[in-house]
Amino acid sequence: MNDPVEWIATHALALWAALLLLACLAGDIAWQWNRRQRETALRLGHEPTMIRARTVVTLSIAALLLFAALALALGMEAGLSRFDTALAEDLRARMQPSTLSVVAFVSHFGDLGSVATATVLVLAVLLLRRQPQLATCWAIAMAGIVPLNSGLKALFQRPRPLHSHGFIVEHGWSFPSGHAFGAIVFYGMLAYVLLRLSAHRWHRLVVALAVAMVTVIGLSRIVLQVHYFSDVMAGYASGLVWLVLCIAGTEAWRRRHPAL
Template structure:
């Protein structure tokens, strides 16, 4: 499967991958629910510490492997360049125009305002621990991404369609990592606060937003494929670490209260 073929079927592949991601999220959530139902109330958690650590280690390993490829200008960067060039040649402008609207769901300004709104709401409703976890997680991911961009200083692919214009460095994708952390963390907050009947919808919606925002950056040619994959990996590692830590503290507090 070469870059030219992918570029000619990009929207169809995007739809298929989105459907697969949603189906996978649904299956994973159903399995998690069955596991939780078999535990005592005091032992129930949305993310077990051992699972969290496994995900963090795996995602950091993936991000590191991609970073080495980018640093050494290895085979992955050749695929990156070919895919970006072929997308530029083969993606119709009306498609780019529509995707440009979708990508704004991961803009720094949009997520920044939404982060402050959620933080204030949590404080007003006196969910102090959730509020602290929320703001630390979101501020942390912005700092991490800024540091990584400054470290690698990778230039963006050519994108002259005019629908989206970016001037910052390319690696890793801030939209991919930001959407992973924001919508992932928002999903966690809603899982904690909302009745179980809403949980499945929350998980599916979070996965949909993360998938849409990240892949839109590739189709718009403002990021290379590896930028987005690294952004997803670093974002998932960070949000998993934060949620896992929050769940560990919540579980420990619940056990102490039950003693």
Template sequence: MSSSFRSRLQRFSAARLSPEGAAGLHLSAGMLALLVGVLAFGLIAEDVVTGAPLTVLDVDIANWLHARATAGMTRFMLGVSFFHGGVAGAVLALALLAVFYVRKMHWWLLAGLIILPGGSLLNVLIKYCFQRARPTFHTPLLTLDTYSFPSGHTAFAAMLYGLLACALLAHLRGTWARLAVVVAAAAMVALVGVSRMYLGVHYLSDVLAASAEGCIWLALCITTVSTLRRRRQGRAAGP
């Protein structure tokens, strides 16, 4: 390996890991998250299509949850599900976008306008690609006629709370505060996913794939918007 090649490689690596610039660390981290998400979604989707052992676990967990349903827990899970889909979900999304607008977080507002409606449309398209039937029970807690894979409510939660977490992480500096934000966002996504499984309208693989889908779309959109912002700032700053 020539010294000139090593030098170019070192400069390229340093640029990719630099927190500055339009193609620095943020782009590298975004692409890594995107690749991990695509890999996770692909593996889950392959298991669903081929009827791998994951689908057996799906049924076992669905039956286990359904057999242990109680009136109080059902009401709670219906509430969680209600607030992350349909009109209530749209209100949550608009509330977050309104916060971005009022606080003049214009680039985050742009990201949100792409992520939330675009991600919902993407989820519908994926559902029609796989056309997986929902779980069935003799006495269902909730009945839906749409397709099951991946979970739209879980994908929406991943995008909504993921977007909020990313915006907060960009402004927080304390390690513990950042960790609390990440844990809280992950917990909310998990709660929504569990609510859909508990209500018997989704399998475990639906929820896991939806989480991966939400992360993929989130990483792609935020990385793209961030790169555009940095390039614009770089041009405004001049040489």
């Protein structure tokens, strides 16, 4: 396993960029698929929806299965746990301070303080624009981030990787990553709100930027060695479940009470 891990650590930034590109391409494919579904619904005289019940079930089950697989792997000495540890050690040995300072700056966009401040600003804008339905669902989605992620951390109680670079100092448990969880919920819900309120010509850009932010924030935690690889993947998986449920709930409310 050492050779692949060393290669990943050596090419961490290039892989970060490649994964960002792949994530943006996947987001664009999802946007195009949703656009076709919307056009079909309008052509048939139906009310278009951002997310269908089948998609909600599929994404939720897939994310829960991924999370379960990662959680089960925590107790095993071989496989994923060894990969996590070896990658963290190699990154600690290879990452230069100048690189880590830039990555740490990016990571701060997922900090609790940054997300909380932006959450209040978005909520204020929604209330000023007289969007009580969106404001309520936004508040519920954001309010769930800390208790849900903290509860999962307390359940698994996984220690964090060792690091001594000083650019990021984190305390508490490691699994699942709070930054990954928070980023996918915050930027995902922000994209949903913007898709609801902005002109259609901006939708593609909104989706691309949201996917990019979620990707770079989550992966930055691995490069900074404050989370293992599996922590970040578990954060994405658990956050995706909460995000999908929140969007699905908002869409159901919108269809039942379109005037709100």
